[in-house]
Amino acid sequence: MIDKATYQALGLTDDEYEAIVELLGRHPNELEVAMYSVMWSEHCSYKSSKVHLRRLPTTAPWVLVGPGEGAGVIDIGDDLAIAVRIESHNHPSAIEPYQGAATGVGGIIRDIFSMGARPIALMDPLRFGSLDDARTRYLVEGVVAGISGYGNSVGVPTVGGELVFDDCYRENPLVNVFCLGILPKSRLVFARAEGVGNLAVLLGSATGRDGIGGASVLASAGFDDSSATKRPSVQVGDPFEEKRLIEACLELLDEGLALGVQDLGAAGLSCAAAETAAATGAGMDVDFTQVPQREPNMNPIEIMTSESQERMLAIVTPENLDRVLALCARWEVRANVVGHVTDTGRFRIFSGSFTGNDPADMSRCVADIPCASLGQGPVYERPQARPLDHAEVLLADPAPELLAMFPDGTDLSGELLRLLSTPTIGDSSWVWRQYDHQLFLNTVVGPGGDATVLRLPDTERGLALSVDGKARFCRLDPNTGARLGVLEAARNVACSGAEPRALVNCLNFGNPEHPEVMWQFSQAVDGMSEACSALGIPVIGGNVSFYNESRGADIDPTPVVGVIGVIDSLAAPPPGMAFSPGEHVVTLGTTLGEFGGSEWAYVVHGIDGGSPPVADLDAARYLHGLIRDLVSRRVVSAVHDVSDGGYGVALAEMAIAGGVGASLIPEDDQSHAAWCFSESASRIVVTVPPEKLSEVLTAAADAKVAARDCGTTGGTRLIVNGVFDVAVSDLATTWRSAVPLALGVNE
Amino acid sequence: MARRVAVVVFPGTNCELDVARAISSLGAHTESVFHLEDSLGSAEAVIIPGGFAHGDYLRTGALAQFSPIMESVSAFAAAGGPVLGICNGFQILTETGLLPGALQKNAGLKFLCASVGLSVASNRSVLTRTTTVGDQLQIPINHFEGNYICDRETLAQMKANDQIVLRYTDNPNGSLDDIAGVSNEAGNVVGLMPHPERASAEILGSVDGLVLLESFLAPL
Numbered sequence: 001m002i003d004k005a006t007y008q009a010l011g012l013t014d015d016e017y018e019a020i021v022e023l024l025g026r027h028p029n030e031l032e033v034a035m036y037s038v039m040w041s042e043h044c045s046y047k048s049s050k051v052h053l054r055r056l057p058t059t060a061p062w063v064l065v066g067p068g069e070g071a072g073v074i075d076i077g078d079d080l081a082i083a084v085r086i087e088s089h090n091h092p093s094a095i096e097p098y099q100g101a102a103t104g105v106g107g108i109i110r111d112i113f114s115m116g117a118r119p120i121a122l123m124d125p126l127r128f129g130s131l132d133d134a135r136t137r138y139l140v141e142g143v144v145a146g147i148s149g150y151g152n153s154v155g156v157p158t159v160g161g162e163l164v165f166d167d168c169y170r171e172n173p174l175v176n177v178f179c180l181g182i183l184p185k186s187r188l189v190f191a192r193a194e195g196v197g198n199l200a201v202l203l204g205s206a207t208g209r210d211g212i213g214g215a216s217v218l219a220s221a222g223f224d225d226s227s228a229t230k231r232p233s234v235q236v237g238d239p240f241e242e243k244r245l246i247e248a249c250l251e252l253l254d255e256g257l258a259l260g261v262q263d264l265g266a267a268g269l270s271c272a273a274a275e276t277a278a279a280t281g282a283g284m285d286v287d288f289t290q291v292p293q294r295e296p297n298m299n300p301i302e303i304m305t306s307e308s309q310e311r312m313l314a315i316v317t318p319e320n321l322d323r324v325l326a327l328c329a330r331w332e333v334r335a336n337v338v339g340h341v342t343d344t345g346r347f348r349i350f351s352g353s354f355t356g357n358d359p360a361d362m363s364r365c366v367a368d369i370p371c372a373s374l375g376q377g378p379v380y381e382r383p384q385a386r387p388l389d390h391a392e393v394l395l396a397d398p399a400p401e402l403l404a405m406f407p408d409g410t411d412l413s414g415e416l417l418r419l420l421s422t423p424t425i426g427d428s429s430w431v432w433r434q435y436d437h438q439l440f441l442n443t444v445v446g447p448g449g450d451a452t453v454l455r456l457p458d459t460e461r462g463l464a465l466s467v468d469g470k471a472r473f474c475r476l477d478p479n480t481g482a483r484l485g486v487l488e489a490a491r492n493v494a495c496s497g498a499e500p501r502a503l504v505n506c507l508n509f510g511n512p513e514h515p516e517v518m519w520q521f522s523q524a525v526d527g528m529s530e531a532c533s534a535l536g537i538p539v540i541g542g543n544v545s546f547y548n549e550s551r552g553a554d555i556d557p558t559p560v561v562g563v564i565g566v567i568d569s570l571a572a573p574p575p576g577m578a579f580s581p582g583e584h585v586v587t588l589g590t591t592l593g594e595f596g597g598s599e600w601a602y603v604v605h606g607i608d609g610g611s612p613p614v615a616d617l618d619a620a621r622y623l624h625g626l627i628r629d630l631v632s633r634r635v636v637s638a639v640h641d642v643s644d645g646g647y648g649v650a651l652a653e654m655a656i657a658g659g660v661g662a663s664l665i666p667e668d669d670q671s672h673a674a675w676c677f678s679e680s681a682s683r684i685v686v687t688v689p690p691e692k693l694s695e696v697l698t699a700a701a702d703a704k705v706a707a708r709d710c711g712t713t714g715g716t717r718l719i720v721n722g723v724f725d726v727a728v729s730d731l732a733t734t735w736r737s738a739v740p741l742a743l744g745v746n747e
Numbered sequence: 748m749a750r751r752v753a754v755v756v757f758p759g760t761n762c763e764l765d766v767a768r769a770i771s772s773l774g775a776h777t778e779s780v781f782h783l784e785d786s787l788g789s790a791e792a793v794i795i796p797g798g799f800a801h802g803d804y805l806r807t808g809a810l811a812q813f814s815p816i817m818e819s820v821s822a823f824a825a826a827g828g829p830v831l832g833i834c835n836g837f838q839i840l841t842e843t844g845l846l847p848g849a850l851q852k853n854a855g856l857k858f859l860c861a862s863v864g865l866s867v868a869s870n871r872s873v874l875t876r877t878t879t880v881g882d883q884l885q886i887p888i889n890h891f892e893g894n895y896i897c898d899r900e901t902l903a904q905m906k907a908n909d910q911i912v913l914r915y916t917d918n919p920n921g922s923l924d925d926i927a928g929v930s931n932e933a934g935n936v937v938g939l940m941p942h943p944e945r946a947s948a949e950i951l952g953s954v955d956g957l958v959l960l961e962s963f964l965a966p967l
């Protein structure tokens with residue numbers, strides 16, 4: 001019998017342990033309790049988030065697979081489908097940045113090809129503490145090197161991401177990873193074990209003691225008291241193994257040789273085998289001695305729960321086994337039969353050969369549990385509490401202080417340069433130049449634009465992708481902040497002429513046992529839900545990462561979303577953000593004096609508090625419809641979403657991109673500072689050739705979007721009359737050197 | 748024009764489909780040849796595409812020379828057949844001894860994916876024979892080990908034989924003498940670090956890579 005200390009060390013509560021005893025009708029043994037502890041962990045079971053996630057809209061006619069599978073899948077026409085997933089690898093990356101980030105990439109790629117999709121794009125939303133901290137600089141370099149090292153080598157381009165700095169992430173960086181794959185609809189496959197007598201074949205790496213417990217609760221456990229067998233709980237990735245695994249698995253599916261495929265993730269083989277069987281109501285018998293091992297004398301617990309990377313489980317018929325083994329041999333991929341499908345509904349693990357029900361076999365049975373029970377973990381409705389100071393925070397509007405410091409008539413040139421020199425706003429190409437972002441020849445707009453644009457091979461169409469999170473807004477008000485994140489991602493996608501088709505979310509939050517964190521979570525889910533419903537975007541998958549805290553301090557609530565849009569006709573690249581001379585600069589949307597959580601207030605001036613910008617969902621819908629129309633008809637020459645740093649930064653980025661200035665007049669019903677640096681939502685800057693100006697203004701009026709002709713492009717300076725006047729070359733130098741300077745690297 | 752082009756695939760190769768797509772757009776037919784095969788069939792030209800053959804284990808390109816297909820590639824090259832190594836393919840050709848020199852880590856010690864300017868340095872090779880010396884091309888690089896190096900004698904010899912095919916206009920990786928691509932003495936075997944297939948469509952931002960691939964496919 002397991003003692004209390006043992007199961008508690010594994011993270012199980014007394015009630016959870018009792019529930020296992022009730023399910024089994026007896027006490028579990030060590031191996032069984034190890035499996036439950038992982039599968040019932042927060043990470044795997046979503047026990048604290050489940051009740052909230054149900055509120056998200058998840059359906060649309062084009063959704064083929066919603067949340068709950070390895071990846072969400074949507075139909076994009078032409079018999080093609082897209083599989084998408086987003087995940088976090090926050091804690092491993094905080095401990096060992098290179099391998100933490102690398103194995104995050106590896107894991108999510110397996111989720112995509114386990115659906116039968118070829119992974120064709122990765123994106124990495126990254127959040128770190130301030131770069132004035134040496135350890136943070138080490139984390140940034142390590143994480144970027146890990147993504148580069150693994151992603152490039154495995155042969156999946158990294159086409160976008162985010163790079164955000166805020167001190168709340170100092171000890172707990174956020175390393176999220178998004179992956180997208182493409183598949184012929186006929187190749188869609190699920191993690192299902194069907195057909196009694198069919199074989200479970202383990203593919204890929206040999207199983208080692210690395211990563212036992214992994215990101216889950218086993219890491220600190222006392223299964224093995226011998227310190228000699230302790231290993232780092234961060235797994236080690238091998239992109240070459242994964243590359244061969246991708247090719248072998250996709251070929252197995254193309255040849256119709258695999259009935260079901262499942263990635264080995266948390267709790268390793270035990271979970272993968274039990275889940276595939278639970279999906280069909282079948283059973284599964286596994287012989288752990290058939291699992292190839294990296295080192296001698298591994299015990300069954302180690303073998304069955306190891307999280308060694310680059311392994312998959314395929315369900316194949318006995319008749320096809322020889323072909324499967326030959327195909328894998330060609331790709332130098334290990335393949336071993338480790339079990340078979342039964343009709344018992346039970347997951348049984350044996351030591352040595354077995355045939356099924358022979359009593360002699362049963363004496364070699366080391367675990368015997370109902371398959372479905374691993375997925376029947378507890379569900380918690382944890383207490384929530386709005387932070388006591390929330391109302392006060394919302395009222396602490398930074399506007400009066402800022403406007404008193406910078407009344408109209410103040411030269412804001414220096415303020416603009418200060419914004420451009422912050423690493424969150426500054427050029428992030430130091431990061432993405434280390435990523436292969438071009439492989440497969442699909443990248444029409446790579447990292448650095450509003451949205452990444454990929455062409456879809458053999459069609460006229462394209463995809464637009466954007467990952468965004470507005471954590472500081474979420475800290476001020478999680479509902480509004482979550483809405484704003486969705487709006488920004490959808491707006492970015494709309495700026496390339498795409499219609500949003502799906503959203504995946506990675507919900508990074510603090511400790512769910514803190515009622516304030518659960519309140520933030522619940523509020524954020526509501527905000528996201530409202531925004532997605534208003535824009536008609538189904539949530540097709542996601543990941544919840546709780547316990548992002550250090551020394552009792554929770555991170556800002558950081559829901560990150562990835563929006564996938566479809567562009568119907570992509571004969572030429574969409575307009576970029578670059579100014580070219582002789583065009584009108586037109587602003588779309590309404591500016592209010594909204595400084596709460598803005599880069600200018602918080603990062604440049606250190607003023608916390610206030611309300612985030614209003615997230616008007618109707619205004620967003622009108623604006624997105626308008627910009628999609630203008631971009632599709634190519635009546636605008638340049639387009640840029642307005643986000644961090646407001647119009648000032650958006651205009652500067654457009655000037656830098658084109659190497660062309662502009663001469664503009666600020667809006668007169670707002671203070672100059674507000675017009676420049678407010679972060680009001682749902683705004684876009686476009687440039688328009690003179691002959692198209694009235695057409696654009698009319699279209700905006702018809703779409704109920706405020707539009708204003710602010711002046712014209714040209715010259716070598718960015719001038720806003722009476723507000724700022726800076727040489728484009730100075731803007732460019734400041735913006736380009738922000739990240740390298742902060743990192744202390746030579747460029 | 749070479750109609751049948753063999754594209755050699757090792758475990759870890761990842762640019763084979765891109766090369767095939769670019770070559771097909773020029774009207775030629777490509778055939779994927781797995782590294783375990785020992786014949787190039789009726790191929791009229793051979794391309795070793797980019798990627799991470801054998802995981803770049805030991806040293807980039809080092810293990811690939813032991814794959815069975817490389818004997819056929821060497822024989823094909825010796826017989827004067829056009830052979831092109833792109834990126835990892837270039838590294839493989841230097842390790843196999845079909846091209847002089849070696850590729851070491853970039854001077855900045857970082858992987859680098861970026862579009863770079865190139866200048867045609869010789870039009871004596873199969874890759875550049877339809878171009879003019881001094882032609883400027885814009886083509887992406889994508890590598891960690893692209894820093895070309897060779898000993899002084901080899902460099903002098905290459906210069907004397909006009910074997911330096913392409914040079915960077917703004918050296919991104921520390922390559923000796925700005926070298927981006929070289930050929931063997933006969934000019935039928937060429938390796939380059941930039942990826943011509945990535946500059947093969949207007950929508951990707953450049954078609955300059957097609958200039959090189961067209962030359963490679965042109966009749967000998």
